Amino acid sequence: MSSSDNCEGQSALKEEMNKKVKEQKIVVDELSNLKKSRRVYIQQRNSNIFFLADRSQTLSSCRKELDNLKRVLQDM
Template sequence: MSSSENSEGQSTLKEELNKKIKEQKVVLDELSNLKKSRKVYIQQRNSNIFFLADRSQTLSSCKKELDDMKRALQDM
């Protein structure tokens, strides 16, 4: 693999990660602005099944996921 192919691949990965970071920020914003009485559901991985979840736990796990994505982007 040439260096230009490698840099193209890396820039594609960065774009993809930036897109996921933006999506995660929207999720965080939506969760943060929900009323306390609203229910939150999370989707089971690789499935169409949703389970009732704790809003504060979901919010903290989404924040952690966003931090991990930002860290991964910086390491590129």
């Protein structure tokens, strides 16, 4: 593998991480702006099943995920 191939791979990986960070920011913003009475559902991993979830806990975990994604992107 040449250095240009490695550089392109790194660039593609950074683009993918940027995309994930943007998506997660949108999720956090949407959850933050929901009315307190709205229901939130989370999707079971690797499944099409959704379960009722606590809005504040879901928002908290999404914020943590966003922080983790930002940290990984900065370390690249």
